[in-house]
Amino acid sequence: MRLARTHDADYVNWVVNHPDVRPFVGAPEAGELDLSPIVERPEHWFLMGEHGGFGLLWTAPRTYEVHTFILRSGRGEWGNAARSEGIEFARQRGAKVLWTKIPPRAHHVERFARQGGMQPTGEVIETFGVPHRIFRMELN
Secondary structure: OOOEEOOOHHHHHHHHOOOOOHHHOOOHHHOOOOOHHHHOOOOOEEEEEOOEEEEEEEEEOOEEEEEEEEOHHHOOHHHHHHHHHHHHHHHHOOOOEEEEEEOOOOHHHHHHHHHOOOEEEEEEEEEOOEEEEEEEEEOO
């Protein structure tokens, strides 16, 4: 098993603020991020391992927004296996929908999402002044 649910905000913050991850999470001009208040909330799931992981944030009943925080050292085989574990974790706990927003020109992120089963919805949401495409998948 590569991932485990964690409430260790120090580790989550370390990964999120790592130079491999931080430029792609949140507004770049915001400086260092502190996700502690989010990590502590029981309705959100943070699944982390040695190379990072995922934040699954509750957005509606049985629906979670996926945030990916994988260090360069975990991209590829480890990340693909971790993605599968994360999906299974959510499925076993009753999640029915996973969704994410992908910024323009983040082709590697789109490929990673599609390989895990997410598909574009045709919807766009603006985040930090940038339009992001919405991808989602339904869990059986």
